[in-house]
Amino acid sequence: MKKKVLSAIALFIWLVIISVFSLLAYRIDLEIFFVLWLIGILVIVELMDTRFSLPRYHRYIKYLVAAGIILFGCIVAQKVLEILAQ
Amino acid sequence: MRADAKYALIAALALGVLLALGLFLSSPLLYTLEKDTFPSQFHDNTAVLKMQTLNSTTDVLPLMQDLLGYTGPVVVSIRVNNIEQARHDLELFAKSRGSLNNLIVKLDMSASEMEEFSKSKAMQHQLLTELLNSSVSLDALENLEIRYRDQNNPDMLLSVQYEGDALRKKVQELYNQYQVETGKVTAISTQFGLDATDEETGLVEFEQYVKEIDRNRNQQDELNRIIDFPIRRSARLSFLMSSDNGVYGDRIECFGYYFSLYGYRAGGVPGKEVTVFLDSAPVSSTITDELGSYNVIIPIERIPAGPHSLYAQSGTTLSDIQTLTVQSVGSTTTLSVTRSDNKGDVTCTGSVTANRPVRSAPVQLVWDTTHIVETSTDAQGKFKATLRLPGGKHTVVARFFGEGFPITPSESMPQVVDVSIPRIIPAYMQIIPADNTFGILLAVAMIILLFIGIAWYYLHRLPGRGTFDLLKRAEASSPGTPATDLLPPDVEPGADEPGQPSAGTSPPPDESLLARYARILKAEGMSVAAWVVYRQFAGRVANELFIPKHTALTPRELSHSCIQRPFCRTFSSFVSTYERIRYGGQRSVAMQEEFETRIQSTQSELEGGSP
Numbered sequence: 001m002k003k004k005v006l007s008a009i010a011l012f013i014w015l016v017i018i019s020v021f022s023l024l025a026y027r028i029d030l031e032i033f034f035v036l037w038l039i040g041i042l043v044i045v046e047l048m049d050t051r052f053s054l055p056r057y058h059r060y061i062k063y064l065v066a067a068g069i070i071l072f073g074c075i076v077a078q079k080v081l082e083i084l085a086q
Numbered sequence: 087m088r089a090d091a092k093y094a095l096i097a098a099l100a101l102g103v104l105l106a107l108g109l110f111l112s113s114p115l116l117y118t119l120e121k122d123t124f125p126s127q128f129h130d131n132t133a134v135l136k137m138q139t140l141n142s143t144t145d146v147l148p149l150m151q152d153l154l155g156y157t158g159p160v161v162v163s164i165r166v167n168n169i170e171q172a173r174h175d176l177e178l179f180a181k182s183r184g185s186l187n188n189l190i191v192k193l194d195m196s197a198s199e200m201e202e203f204s205k206s207k208a209m210q211h212q213l214l215t216e217l218l219n220s221s222v223s224l225d226a227l228e229n230l231e232i233r234y235r236d237q238n239n240p241d242m243l244l245s246v247q248y249e250g251d252a253l254r255k256k257v258q259e260l261y262n263q264y265q266v267e268t269g270k271v272t273a274i275s276t277q278f279g280l281d282a283t284d285e286e287t288g289l290v291e292f293e294q295y296v297k298e299i300d301r302n303r304n305q306q307d308e309l310n311r312i313i314d315f316p317i318r319r320s321a322r323l324s325f326l327m328s329s330d331n332g333v334y335g336d337r338i339e340c341f342g343y344y345f346s347l348y349g350y351r352a353g354g355v356p357g358k359e360v361t362v363f364l365d366s367a368p369v370s371s372t373i374t375d376e377l378g379s380y381n382v383i384i385p386i387e388r389i390p391a392g393p394h395s396l397y398a399q400s401g402t403t404l405s406d407i408q409t410l411t412v413q414s415v416g417s418t419t420t421l422s423v424t425r426s427d428n429k430g431d432v433t434c435t436g437s438v439t440a441n442r443p444v445r446s447a448p449v450q451l452v453w454d455t456t457h458i459v460e461t462s463t464d465a466q467g468k469f470k471a472t473l474r475l476p477g478g479k480h481t482v483v484a485r486f487f488g489e490g491f492p493i494t495p496s497e498s499m500p501q502v503v504d505v506s507i508p509r510i511i512p513a514y515m516q517i518i519p520a521d522n523t524f525g526i527l528l529a530v531a532m533i534i535l536l537f538i539g540i541a542w543y544y545l546h547r548l549p550g551r552g553t554f555d556l557l558k559r560a561e562a563s564s565p566g567t568p569a570t571d572l573l574p575p576d577v578e579p580g581a582d583e584p585g586q587p588s589a590g591t592s593p594p595p596d597e598s599l600l601a602r603y604a605r606i607l608k609a610e611g612m613s614v615a616a617w618v619v620y621r622q623f624a625g626r627v628a629n630e631l632f633i634p635k636h637t638a639l640t641p642r643e644l645s646h647s648c649i650q651r652p653f654c655r656t657f658s659s660f661v662s663t664y665e666r667i668r669y670g671g672q673r674s675v676a677m678q679e680e681f682e683t684r685i686q687s688t689q690s691e692l693e694g695g696s697p
Binding site: 005008009011012015016019022028033053054062063065066067069070072073074076077080081083084 | 092093096097099100103104107511512515518520526529530533534536537538540541542544545634635638
């Protein structure tokens with residue numbers, strides 16, 4: 001099976017696991033969901049990385065991950081503001 | 087299925103899950119409205135509950151009518167001594183009551199007459215449960231009474247009778263309370279036009295039951311009076327009390343004499359173990375002295391108010407039974423609450439006193455009437471407990487219920503405590519000037535910039551970059567000499583290229599590029615030596631120009647990618663010569679000399695252009 005297909009399936013399973021556990025814990029938190037998604041996609045992108053080539057879809061996923069990192073930075077900044085505002 | 091269709095299906099499924107989650111983020115629907123039990127507080131979604139149509143006539147009244155039909159049969163079953171049936175009816179009663187409670191919550195009918203009805207029904211259920219337990223105990227006592235009468239044991243008979251009297255008194259009290267609750271239920275039922283005949287029947291049956299157990303008691307008294315208890319004993323045990331009544335904290339001194347009868351003489355028996363029983367439970371034990379006398383002190387502590395039987399026993403010899411009447415006294419509970427500390431902890435201290443300090447008494451600390459913390463008094467009747475309260479004003483009360491003690495319940499004066507928890511900023515965040523808006527904005531901007539930097543690095547990082555740092559270090563160690571081992575650590579030489587250097591040609595440390603070229607040329611030929619030199623230069627150029635995955639490029643592609651740098655022209659010439667050797671198969675001496683010249687010129691250009 002191609003890496004591209006495997007990575008899509010892995011990401012889907014990861015999202016389903018996160019959703020199921022959120023429901024079991026009676027807690028659906030968008031921030032936690034996002035951070036867990038980011039961790040999952042970071043791991044998957046590193047595992048699917050090729051040695052000598054950079055396919056176009058891989059480059060696009062990296063842009064997506066970079067956007068996720070910036071969004072994560074915004075969440076961190078928001079948390080800092082919440083702590084300071086207590 | 088085509089690959090595109092597979093991806094589309096997976097993407098659609100993932101999108102569907104995310105959309106479904108997004109729809110319920112604000113108000114997660116984790117249960118159905120048809121479900122009438124809420125397993126956790128998160129299910130108590132009042133916003134949804136309010137959407138349910140309010141229709142008390144069709145929803146509540148039939149359930150109330152059902153509830154009215156349970157109490158009568160339960161009392162009848164208890165009266166005819168059908169305990170199993172009574173238990174079964176009580177269980178059904180409890181389930182039906184739970185349904186009504188849930189409905190009241192769903193329909194938001196708290197603080198209404200429905201709520202009052204539900205409370206009365208709950209009380210009725212509790213009273214009937216106690217009546218059932220008392221009935222079972224009474225039956226057991228009646229059996230014991232028959233047995234002791236058959237055994238001709240007047241002392242135990244009396245003890246059992248005392249316990250029976252206490253139970254009958256309790257049943258009478260239960261009836262009085264039941265009468266009150268039934269009155270409330272009947273009034274509310276009449277108001278709603280419900281048929282409360284079963285309630286009234288239940289009350290009448292209850293009354294009959296109370297009369298029956300009183301009648302049985304009187305019959306047994308008659309029976310006991312006409313029995314002649316022939317007493318033939320060789321040993322006797324006397325039992326006396328310093329007082330036949332007392333209150334909490336009093337110490338009742340019990341004493342007596344163990345003696346044997348020899349004809350008309352009586353002699354004390356020393357060394358006999360004597361146990362004193364209170365309501366058939368041993369409370370103290372001692373040994374008779376040399377004269378056969380004994381002495382025991384019984385403190386009145388956790389003994390309920392009312393009459394209690396006391397007697398002594400030594401082996402099979404029983405004393406006469408005495409009655410100790412414990413009277414109830416009032417109590418005072420005090421409470422003082424300290425100021426809260428930084429975490430919101432407050433220390434509650436206080437005491438419970440009747441006519442003296444009450445020892446080991448359970449005390450409830452109730453804050454804001456809803457949160458309860460249990461503690462107990464020490465030997466001095468004092469208690470101390472720490473409560474962690476959230477910020478704001480709170481009311482704390484200490485309660486002593488007096489259950490099991492001959493003491494009336496009491497409650498302290500409410501104490502109001504104002505909890506202010508100072509803002510605690512973690513040490514690692516104290517570098518941020520929290521009182522300065524500009525400082526906060528600066529900190530936030532720095533955090534976001536930091537993560538933008540991380541994202542930029544993530545996009546532009548070069549997996550082989552460490553290799554070229556090695557090159558620089560090698561140059562530093564031997565100035566003027568190019569680095570030698572330039573293959574990236576994750577690239578095995580020739581893994582993707584035929585004609586690579588063999589494994590036995592590993593370069594010695596500090597070997598210059600030209601020396602390595604010469605060695606490989608001699609050992610493996612022109613083509614392999616040229617490839618090694620190209621890989622070295624290609625890595626260096628890719629590093630200078632930030633070209634990711636340069637090994638995926640052909641030499642010509644790499645040469646075309648090299649622009650706007652002084653070494654690009656020389657590198658292009660080098661690549662041209664390299665292609666003629668590697669792919670054109672030219673191996674002449676002139677070509678070798680030209681290639682070596684290109685190596686030197688490219689190397690000098692690259693070194694000149696390096697930072």
